Amino acid sequence: NYNCPFCYADKLTKELDISDRLNIIDILYDNGIKFINFTGGEPLLVNHFDHMVIHAKNRGIFTDICSNGSLITPSFIDAVKDHLDQISFPIDGSTDEIQQQVRGQKNHLYFFKRAVDLISRTKIKLKINTLVCNTNKDDLNNIFQILCSIPRLKRWKLIRYYPVNRYDKRYELSLLQFRKIINKILRLKSRFEIVPKYQADGYQSSFIIIN
16 A cells, blocks of 8 residues: 555455465464464555454464554554564654655655554564665664654664565665665664664565465
């Protein structure tokens, strides 16, 4: 629902129904899977998505969601708060202007702050992801200051822009540039873990996508 210019996900013409999705979770569990990351695109676009999270947790699977936060509501959090282990949201700019340049969506910071506030009232672990690219490389210190105001943040993951299926020269950032940026960020004192993702080697073969 954001149409991020760098997203690897394609729009679907047909989706599985909820019974098929729950069956897939059972198959994964029966084959030893102990961790599921529900991502997209935007996973909350899926009908009855809360049922999937609850079902997975009831099977003993560690449940993790990667969402842009725009569809996070009090009713959704109420439904999954005892079944969701952790969740991550993106922030790629300290201002709406920079954020929109990176992710192509207006008002993301509003959705981000609302979602973070809802999660802060639960025991769900919170992670934040930032796509580091040429557009926002000089804004990371400002993003860091925003994150320091989030009391229950566990981890900040900094991901170097890497094109998968799509490429946009505006985002390009060399590995050397990224390393210099990360070295400066790692000198900052924080109570949350800072995790850089330098390379995308094996990225496309490290997980399976089930629609």
